[in-house]
Amino acid sequence: MNQKIRLDILVAKKFELSRVIAKQKIIDGQVFVNNKQINKPNFLVDAKTTIELHETKKEIKQPETLLKPWKKAIEIVYEDEYIFVVNKPNNLIVHPTKYENQKTLANIIANLFIEKKIPFFGDPLRNGIVHRLDKDTQGLIIVAKSQAAFDAFVSLFINKKITKKYLALVYGFLKTKTVKVDAPLKRNNDTILQEVSTDFDAKDAISIFKEMQRFKNFSLVEVEIETGRTHQIRAHAQFINNHIINDLLYGDKNEVKIKGLGQYLVSYSLEFIHPFLKKEININLGMPKSFKEYINKYGK
Numbered sequence: 033m034n035q036k037i038r039l040d041i042l043v044a045k046k047f048e049l050s051r052v053i054a055k056q057k058i059i060d061g062q063v064f065v066n067n068k069q070i071n072k073p074n075f076l077v078d079a080k081t082t083i084e085l086h087e088t089k090k091e092i093k094q095p096e097t098l099l100k101p102w103k104k105a106i107e108i109v110y111e112d113e114y115i116f117v118v119n120k121p122n123n124l125i126v127h128p129t130k131y132e133n134q135k136t137l138a139n140i141i142a143n144l145f146i147e148k149k150i151p152f153f154g155d156p157l158r159n160g161i162v163h164r165l166d167k168d169t170q171g172l173i174i175v176a177k178s179q180a181a182f183d184a185f186v187s188l189f190i191n192k193k194i195t196k197k198y199l200a201l202v203y204g205f206l207k208t209k210t211v212k213v214d215a216p217l218k219r220n221n222d223t224i225l226q227e228v229s230t231d232f233d234a235k236d237a238i239s240i241f242k243e244m245q246r247f248k249n250f251s252l253v254e255v256e257i258e259t260g261r262t263h264q265i266r267a268h269a270q271f272i273n274n275h276i277i278n279d280l281l282y283g284d285k286n287e288v289k290i291k292g293l294g295q296y297l298v299s300y301s302l303e304f305i306h307p308f309l310k311k312e313i314n315i316n317l318g319m320p321k322s323f324k325e326y327i328n329k330y331g332k
Contacts, residue, residue, distance in 0.1 A: 171299025
């Protein structure tokens, strides 16, 4: 019996597209499976299934009719003619959901596009946002100013040409100065939780934890990820018994946590060779104020 795989994965492979672009083409109705139009990226197909790509132009509503621009201050830490990079605060989701479609990062970006006179393009609910972070994770997010820039930076991520590093405060101390966690992840049934799994459909996930400083009963660590799975760092930190402080999902259930504050995890560094400027770009946030305050209060 042939193993079934997701349609977006097969389309990306067959037509040499990024996964994001393949998914969008499916949603736009450009993909046909055995002469039948399919618009669900997670539709399961056989690897030998006949797939056709009909690149027809689709009329898309202007983003402002789908997303209400949200005029809210956000730190822009880098900008050039192709991209800008924002510092997403915690307690903010990146993309709209059925539960929240007015106060997201995408709504903020929609307003910035208007203020900066950047033409809207591509997915009207994405507005050039190249990647994502969890709602309660702070940090750097790249926003493209054109479809060409968006495709180029998505390609950098897919081909692992962007070095992405995080800072985290974790309970306890690492067993060694550097701990490489190579542990596949899979969603736990119908929950949003990811857990380490040996099942065939678990997704490869690699995180490298490096101890930077020890305090009374917790540590400051730097984490570099080789894959970008949902909740990857949080699930891996739990797996090695060094869960992230104030993590409401993966932390110790008996510990007091503060809702709305977010886990002490920040995407603080991005390094890449700019695909258009052809030079090395290093963006670093440094340690957030919330980290310093926690260390000063509980570190001694």
